Amino acid sequence: MLRKALVASGLILSLQLTLSAQQRDAFIPFINAQHRWVDSVFNTLSARDKVAQLFMVRAHSDLGQRYIDSVAGVIQREQLGGIVLFQGGPVRHAQVINRYQRLSKVPLLVAFDGEWGLGMRLADSTISFPYQMALGAIQNEALIYQMGLEVARDFKRLGMNVNFAPVVDINNNPRNPVINFRSFGEDKQNVTRKGLAYMRGMMDGGLLTTLKHFPGHGDTDVDSHYDLPRLTFTAGRLDSLEMYPFRELIKAGAPGVMVAHMNIPSLDKTPNLPSSLSHHIITNVLKKRFGFQGLTFTDAMDMRGVVKHFRNGEADVRAIIAGNDVLELSENSGRAINLVLQAIKQGRLSQQDIDTRVKKILAAKYWLGLDNQQQRTVNLTNLYRDINRPQTEALNQRLADASVTLLKSDSLIKALDYTKRTAVICIGLTQISEFQNMLGWRFDNNMFYVLSPQATADDVAAVANELSSYSQVIVALHDNRIRPRSTLNYNGTVRLFINELANMNSVFCLFANPYSLAGLPGIEQAKTILVCYQNDDIMQRAAAKVILKRLNPTGRLPVTVNSFFRYGDGK
Known part of the structure; x- marks a missing residue:
């Protein structure tokens, strides 16, 4: 079934280029089978x-x-x-990975949030x-599959073996403060296709991946980092929409699933209970109904969404009782281990259940090759060069090129005269x-x-007063903040000027979150808008190629912004 899905989405050509990766044992059957190495390690472990x-x-390499x-002390002791791993530098990360692996009797899973690498x-x-x-x-999923392979290559070169990606949440709420631009969009089929491509690329490159959230x-x-979200949707709505990509990608062999911290009364009526602590949601829905046999990870256990109502380590115990296999970032792992051992003695947990998960x-870890000392030791020689490969940079530009989305007509671009x-x-920059x-x-x-x-009004007037002398106007709207938010941080004077420019036959290029178009009244009057999704050099180069008539934009809008700009719009 997976092969059919890959053929249907145009990924078979890329798969043929990764024969060795295809020969890797399928993850789900592998981890549920018996292995001599696993038994030998297991038999050395105390309760x-x-x-x-x-x-x-949690580990950083930028905090001194x-x-x-x-952290080394925690690993050695516990x-x-x-x-x-979180923030730091590549070489420093490699150094701490080597150190921490040496301190561990059992090879460590080394995870990283690498949604965009x-x-x-x-x-x-x-x-x-x-x-x-x-x-x-992007309309060509083979590019996303190739990206998955490159991400896996980077991870493995740096000594990491688990990527908490892809995000397969369906973002149909423009106000979403935590997912938003991290989602493939609002359409469940599109999210599933893109998630499949990215997941398979990383898995074929040798990574353990997780669908989230x-x-x-x-x-x-x-934002569940700061509070407990409450979803009031019916179970039918959740099953047919939100859970659709998870169900389909589990059928396709997803190795891991990360469970979010959300209260969902239609699935579990227990007051204030996060989904990550719900036995019904994890064991009955995810594992039994969906048939998931891979590794179930919690989202970070130090987030307010989970510890707000379950404090002092109780959240950790309940997460394991609910059916999670791996707990990410407990507030206090030593305390949590003691509480779990106590829960086993009390009969809240069975030793057999713990043994099966272990x-x-x-x-x-055996599937990842961590039984081999060389596989878990990072060679520092030429590390920067190896994770900044020319072919990866070229692929990055190809992805940007393929994402550019033309809204409205391209007539103004075709009419551009380089001599006028x-x-x-x-707008939105300072240089x-x-x-x-x-x-x-x-x-x-020019x-x-x-x-x-x-x-200021004077700044804007100084530009506006000169525009009458130009035959052609090209306008770029930038969001210069670290992450592209749903609304631009432009003042009223700037927004009014954008409205005026939209009525002047200007070509617009948006280097920002597509949802931000909704906060620019009058922008719909523009005859040509290129949506380029984020403010970085690869997107700016892609847009310039379109303006210079060297690139035909093929992207399609992955979300509905408002009644003027809807899902699927694009040339």
């Missing part, structure tokens, strides 16, 4: 060591030596099952692929952009203008 395999601790040493946490000296919202616009975090306006975790006086206005530089060499008679998000 406490077994429980410790269910926990992963004292912090690094403190002998936990894995670590989750290493750049999600390691912004310096690593490549960031486009956010999933941009990928949702079950049963679906896309339609909430509460063997699955060990089998996952052309104004190129960038000349890559986009302007790309256009500058081709338009013979002038660049830059307006900050909070430009």
Whole structure:
């Protein structure tokens, strides 16, 4: 069934290029089978060591030596099952991974949130692929499969073996503060296709991946990092929409699922109970009804969404009782292990249940090749070069090119004359952009203008008063914040100027979240709008290629913005 899905989505050509990856044993049957190495390791573990395999601790390499040493102490003392890496530098990460692996009697799972690759946490000296919202616009899933392979190659080179990705939440709430641009979009079929491509690429590259955030975090306006979201949808709605990508990708062999912290009365009526602690949601729905036999991970157990109502380690115990295999970032792993051992004595948990989960975790480590010392030791030689490969940078640009979405007509682009006086206005920045530089060499008679998000009326008037002398106007709207939010941080004066520009036959390029179009009244009057999803150089180069008539935009809008800009719009 998986092969049929891959053929249908155009991925078979890429799969043929990865014969060795295809020969890897299928993950789900593998971790549920008996293995001599697993048994040999399991038989060396004490009761406490077994429980410790269910926990992963937070690790950074940018918080100083004292912090690094403190995590080393936890790993050596508690002998936990894995670590989750956050911010730092590639070489420093590799060094701490090597150190922590040496301290562990059992090889560690080394996880990372790499939804858009290493750049999600390691912004310096690593490549960031486009956010999933941009990928949702791409019509060629083979590119996303290839991205998955490259992400896996980066992870393995850095000594990491678990990627908490892809996000398969369906983002149908523009106000969503935590998923939003991290989602492939609002259409369940599109999200499933893109999630399949990304998941298979990473798995074929040798990574353990997780679908997140079950049963679906896309339609909430509460961030579970800070509070407990409450979903009031019917079980039927959740089954047919939010849970659809999870169900289909589980059929396709998903190795891991991460469970969100959300209260969902239609699935479990227990007051204030997060989904991550619900036996019905995890064991009855995810494992029994959906037939999931891989590894179930909790979202971070130090988030307010889970510890607000279950404090002092009770959340950890309940998460294991509910059916989770791996707990990510307990507030206090030593305390949690003691409480789980106590729960076994009290009969709240059975030792057999713990043993079954531990063997699955060990089998996952065996599948990853962690029985081999070389597989868990990072070679520091040429590390920067190896994770900044020219072919990866080229793929990154191809992904950006394929995501550009043309709304309305391309008539203004076709009519552009490189010899005429052309104004190129960038709004939302404070200096000349890559986009302007790309256009500058081709338009013979151009002038660049830059307006900050909070430009004054005098600043705007100075630009507006000069536009009458130009035959052509190209406008770029930028969101210069770290993450593209649903609304732009432009003041009223700037927004009014955008409205005026939309009525001047200007070509618009949006380097921002597509939802932000809804906060620009009058933008729908523009004849040509290129949606480029985020403000970085690869997107600006892609847009410039379209303006210079070197690229035909093929992306389609992955979300509905308003009545003017709807899902699927694009040339």
